[in-house]
Amino acid sequence: MFNPRRIWQVFKSMIRxxxxxxxxxxxxxxxxxxxxxxxxxxxxAWALLLVGExxxxxxxxxxxxxxxxxxxxxxxxxxxxxxxxxxxxxxLFGMSSFQPYAVVHEGAVTQDTNSVLAKVxxxxxxxxxxxxxxxxxxxxxxxxxxxxxxxxxxxxxxxxAVVDLRPQRWVYKxxxxxxxxxxxxxxxxIIFQLDSGGGxxxxxxxxxxxxxxxxxxxxxxxxxxGDPFPMNPDNVFKAATCTWVREANRPTESRVMDWAGxxxxxxxxxxxxxxxxxxxxxxxxxxxxxxxxxxxxVWPVNTQGQHAREAIREELEQTLRQNVGKLxxxxxxVSLGQIQVDDKVAQQWLENVNAEAENWARRxxxxxxxxxVMKEKQSEAIHSYLHHVGNIFVAxxxxxxxxxxxxxxxxxxxxLEQVSADPLTRSYMPGETLKTLKALxxxxxRALPPAGSADAPGDTTGDSPLLLPxxxxxxxxxxxxR
Amino acid sequence: xxxxxxxxELTTAIAVIGMATLLGYLGxxxxxxxxxxxxxxxxxxxxxxxxxxxAKLPGNTGGWIGLIAGMILAGILVPWALSKFILGRSRRFxxxxxxxxxxxxxxxYLVAGWVGLVLITLPNLALFWWGLYVLSKYxxxxxTQQERWLAFRSLLTFVLGTNxxxxxxxxxxxxxxxxxxxxxxxxxxxxxxxxxxDHVPVITDGVTFxxxxxxxxxxxxxxxxxxHAVDLRPQLRSFTxEARTRDGVPVQVKTFMPFRIRGRQxxxxxxxxxxxxxxxxYSAVFGQPVEHGEKAAHRWxxxxxxxxxxxxxxxISRYTCEELAAPFDPKRDPRAEIRNELxxxxxxxMSPGGIExxxxxISNLKPDEEALRRRxxxxxxxxxxxxxxxxxxxxxxxxxxxxxxxxEADARxxxxxxxxxxxxxxxxxxxALEAIRLRFVGALKAMVRNLPDSMPLPEESVKTLRLxxxxxxxxx
Numbered sequence: 001m002f003n004p005r006r007i008w009q010v011f012k013s014m015i016r017x018x019x020x021x022x023x024x025x026x027x028x029x030x031x032x033x034x035x036x037x038x039x040x041x042x043x044x045a046w047a048l049l050l051v052g053e054x055x056x057x058x059x060x061x062x063x064x065x066x067x068x069x070x071x072x073x074x075x076x077x078x079x080x081x082x083x084x085x086x087x088x089x090x091x092l093f094g095m096s097s098f099q100p101y102a103v104v105h106e107g108a109v110t111q112d113t114n115s116v117l118a119k120v121x122x123x124x125x126x127x128x129x130x131x132x133x134x135x136x137x138x139x140x141x142x143x144x145x146x147x148x149x150x151x152x153x154x155x156x157x158x159x160x161a162v163v164d165l166r167p168q169r170w171v172y173k174x175x176x177x178x179x180x181x182x183x184x185x186x187x188x189x190i191i192f193q194l195d196s197g198g199g200x201x202x203x204x205x206x207x208x209x210x211x212x213x214x215x216x217x218x219x220x221x222x223x224x225x226g227d228p229f230p231m232n233p234d235n236v237f238k239a240a241t242c243t244w245v246r247e248a249n250r251p252t253e254s255r256v257m258d259w260a261g262x263x264x265x266x267x268x269x270x271x272x273x274x275x276x277x278x279x280x281x282x283x284x285x286x287x288x289x290x291x292x293x294x295x296x297x298v299w300p301v302n303t304q305g306q307h308a309r310e311a312i313r314e315e316l317e318q319t320l321r322q323n324v325g326k327l328x329x330x331x332x333x334v335s336l337g338q339i340q341v342d343d344k345v346a347q348q349w350l351e352n353v354n355a356e357a358e359n360w361a362r363r364x365x366x367x368x369x370x371x372x373v374m375k376e377k378q379s380e381a382i383h384s385y386l387h388h389v390g391n392i393f394v395a396x397x398x399x400x401x402x403x404x405x406x407x408x409x410x411x412x413x414x415x416l417e418q419v420s421a422d423p424l425t426r427s428y429m430p431g432e433t434l435k436t437l438k439a440l441x442x443x444x445x446r447a448l449p450p451a452g453s454a455d456a457p458g459d460t461t462g463d464s465p466l467l468l469p470x471x472x473x474x475x476x477x478x479x480x481x482r
Numbered sequence: 483x484x485x486x487x488x489x490x491e492l493t494t495a496i497a498v499i500g501m502a503t504l505l506g507y508l509g510x511x512x513x514x515x516x517x518x519x520x521x522x523x524x525x526x527x528x529x530x531x532x533x534x535x536x537a538k539l540p541g542n543t544g545g546w547i548g549l550i551a552g553m554i555l556a557g558i559l560v561p562w563a564l565s566k567f568i569l570g571r572s573r574r575f576x577x578x579x580x581x582x583x584x585x586x587x588x589x590x591y592l593v594a595g596w597v598g599l600v601l602i603t604l605p606n607l608a609l610f611w612w613g614l615y616v617l618s619k620y621x622x623x624x625x626t627q628q629e630r631w632l633a634f635r636s637l638l639t640f641v642l643g644t645n646x647x648x649x650x651x652x653x654x655x656x657x658x659x660x661x662x663x664x665x666x667x668x669x670x671x672x673x674x675x676x677x678x679x680d681h682v683p684v685i686t687d688g689v690t691f692x693x694x695x696x697x698x699x700x701x702x703x704x705x706x707x708x709x710h711a712v713d714l715r716p717q718l719r720s721f722t723x724e725a726r727t728r729d730g731v732p733v734q735v736k737t738f739m740p741f742r743i744r745g746r747q748x749x750x751x752x753x754x755x756x757x758x759x760x761x762x763x764y765s766a767v768f769g770q771p772v773e774h775g776e777k778a779a780h781r782w783x784x785x786x787x788x789x790x791x792x793x794x795x796x797x798i799s800r801y802t803c804e805e806l807a808a809p810f811d812p813k814r815d816p817r818a819e820i821r822n823e824l825x826x827x828x829x830x831x832m833s834p835g836g837i838e839x840x841x842x843x844i845s846n847l848k849p850d851e852e853a854l855r856r857r858x859x860x861x862x863x864x865x866x867x868x869x870x871x872x873x874x875x876x877x878x879x880x881x882x883x884x885x886x887x888x889x890e891a892d893a894r895x896x897x898x899x900x901x902x903x904x905x906x907x908x909x910x911x912x913x914a915l916e917a918i919r920l921r922f923v924g925a926l927k928a929m930v931r932n933l934p935d936s937m938p939l940p941e942e943s944v945k946t947l948r949l950x951x952x953x954x955x956x957x958x
Contacts (some may be wrong), residue, residue, distance in 0.1 A: 025605060032594035032601035049593055056589060056606055063582075064613035071621050071640050075648055075659055075676070091620040137679045139623035140698020140755045156623035160679065177817075177846045180861050181807025183854070241750055244718035244740055248654055255653075257718060266738075270843045277817050282865050346858045373884060377891035379937040382929055385895065386939075390946030408950060409919045420896045424885065428893035433900035439907040440918065447915050 010096040029053040076120045090123040091155050101125035104132045107164025122153025135160045135240040145233040161240035165229035167193040170264040176273040178281035187337035195330040197232030235328030242327050259327045271319045283308040284339045388415045490596050495526030509669035521564045525556035553584045568669045571643030632701045646673025651681045651711040673702035679755040684710040684767050694763050697755035710767050714756035716742040721787045725795040731803035731853045736845040741786050744838040762836030769835045806847045923950050
């Protein structure tokens with residue numbers, strides 16, 4: 001990247017630093033010559049003298065530079081002497097171009113591991129994208145946190161860590177044990193992000209607000225046109241320095257557990273394992289849908305009426321929200337997958353029991369559906385009533401008689417009274433209805449001929465003129481279970 | 483003419499011997515001053531002697547020829563002699579330095595005689611040393627003037643090849659970048675160690691402890707070498723412990739232990755390195771035990787797993803296999819109890835060793851297959867029993883629901899009839915039975931009509947309803 005302005009600045013710096021020196025040396029040489037020859041020197045001799053002195057100074061400076069460059073190349077294991085020379089010139093006179101530079105993007109740095117920036121550090125540049133702030137170090141000290149910008153590295157300043165500000169989604173299978181000590185596995189999906197700490201969109205952002213302000217604030221929604229990844233330097237610093245170092249014999253990529261790994265592996269795994277260990281297995285593995293009250297009777301729920309898995313998820317989320325602050329992170333969401341028994345035989349057995357229990361519940365659920373049952377029972381009630389009333393026709397018909405309308409009416413009332421005599425049925429009837437039935441029963445009884453008289457119709461049993469066979473299990477209509 | 487040349491040479495020789503003595507003193511104190519001073523004196527003698535001998539040759543240039551011969555001889559003999567004292571690549575460097583000086587001297591003299599020597603040769607010589615000093619600031623991340631001086635010496639001795647070793651610490655690994663002899667005496671050292679802000683070197687002289695370095699740049703001196711590179715970041719070790727419960731059941735448990743070298747609480751901030759107490763580093767490094775029969779000691783970061791393993795075995799041996807799960811005591815969490823005891827005991831044990839345990843956890847306390855199988859069988863039996871009880875309870879409730887629905891349907895039926903016939907009660911004895919019957923049958927028909935199509939009345943009941951309707955008409 002050719003930049004005339006930079007080149008001019010470097011040139012000025014070179015002139016400022018070496019110009020007086022070279023001029024001084026030339027002046028000294030001239031003075032020496034002047035004293036030695038009392039000024040009687042030809043122009044050619046002057047020219048030769050100055051060129052000779054320039055060559056001498058140049059050679060000395062070049063020798064010094066090469067000695068230092070060799071030191072730099074060997075100590076920092078640079079690939080070429082040119083890299084070392086350029087590094088020294090940049091350190092002395094500043095940068096004549098944008099190079100060397102590295103791009104920090106998507107939580108990683110793209111640079112050659114053999115570059116001067118990687119091995120020695122600045123002077124150089126970093127192009128830091130909005131999603132990946134960096135922490136820098138120099139001479140054994142952490143120097144600064146830098147967000148999205150072009151960062152100019154000072155001499156020996158290097159990248160210490162890069163932090164990814166984008167939301168992170170990890171699905172992690174946690175092996176745990178139930179309260180009884182039976183191994184189970186529970187996949188957990190954690191979505192989290194580095195906490196912007198309430199970082200606001202930059203001033204001057206004029207994007208429209210599609211959400212009500214209070215809701216947008218609760219959800220921490222940035223303004224449209226604002227920074228999608230607001231950065232909190234404290235949290236970036238926390239995240240960059242909370243790394244745990246693992247065994248040296250591990251593969252390189254897993255040798256360090258960074259902030260994201262700590263949120264998931266250290267915090268989530270440990271917490272979820274502790275929570276699961278408090279639950280008996282039958283609460284962990286209840287699989288039926290919980291929309292029915294009857295199903296909830298069969299399958300375990302906690303005191304708040306939640307299924308165990310939801311309670312576990314809520315507790316996990318709450319604990320994580322409290323704990324990950326120290327890592328500079330915040331939890332966006334937590335969800336749990338199906339909890340499974342680790343033992344294959346036990347899992348198979350559990351699935352069979354589940355299937356059986358599910359069938360059972362479905363069967364009973366169907367019978368328990370109130371509206372349908374109520375209609376069925378109404379139909380049954382009418383059918384049962386008519387069946388019992390109809391017995392009079394059967395009984396009298398067998399004797400070759402036709403029942404009079406009084407007899408029929410009396411029978412209709414008698415059966416109605418039998419129905420209303422059931423204590424459970426009475427509990428659903430208003431007192432007014434009972435009074436009406438009693439009064440009407442009296443009217444009908446008084447209108448009928450006395451029992452035993454010749455007009456008394458339908459006296460078939462001798463006990464009660466109106467009592468006809470019925471209401472027994474033998475002739476009850478199908479489906480009448482009373 | 484010869485006399486004046488010899489006087490100039492003598493003057494120059496005195497100046498050179500003086501400068502060499504000063505340089506020797508800076509590089510190796512008095513002995514260094516003596517060695518370099520004698521070397522310069524020898525070179526001067528050779529040059530002056532050469533000039534005198536050359537002057538006896540015919541012609542005007544004999545003195546010059548003798549001087550040049552003396553310079554060459556000195557350039558060969560003196561570096562050879564000095565290299566017996568100054569090790570490394572000193573012979574080549576001293577020879578180069580000598581010939582450079584001679585060339586500058588001749589240039590200065592030819593340009594302006596003795597004035598040239600003062601105003602041209604001397605400043606150019608100074609430029610060389612000053613240039614090296616200036617650049618030494620840019621080859622190492624120095625912070626103080628003293629460090630800058632050491633950087634200058636490092637650069638110079640690196641060129642001479644008499645430096646002490648240069649190390650770089652990279653991810654716990656100590657890498658020797660520039661070999662060197664830490665026992666060198668004249669014009670030797672210093673050495674140096676470069677590290678990031680999260681590592682620190684431990685320096686000994688091979689026999690005794692010398693000091694703890696600092697993160698970043700540490701210079702080493704005579705006899706000093708780097709014994710250890712200590713990582714100041716929190717370390718996490720995971721390992722599986724095999725233990726036995728009180729009732730003899732083998733148990734496996736994976737254990738995680740984060741720890742670090744003790745340092746100031748909340749000490750990590752911008753502008754500083756990872757915090758540590760020098761005494762903690764010392765305790766950690768020199769408390770590394772050697773296993774019986776082994777030569778190499780355990781590293782400090784291996785101590786925590788070793789101690790934790792022993793403690794965990796001891797703690798687990800106090801529990802029975804059943805107690806490890808404690809399924810019948812809802813208030814107890816044996817895993818948490820074990821973990822807490824392990825961490826607190828380990829903290830006590832590790833603290834004198836300069837190690838701070840900053841957390842820890844254990845995974846599943848997994849018994850052997852047989853015990854696990856027994857647990858699963860027990861659970862299956864309990865589970866099945868509980869499921870049956872729950873199913874029975876639910877069945878009972880379902881039955882109750884159906885009964886209630888039946889009773890409610892009956893009640894609605896009776897209530898409907900009662901409501902329809904309410905008017906006849908008000909009329910009392912005057913109510914015609916036929917009218918009551920007709921209304922009664924009418925109410926029944928209305929109820930039948932309201933039944934859903936999916937639940938038609940059985941044929942028998944429909945027939946009865948027709949008979950009830952017709953019987954009245956027949957009678958009438």
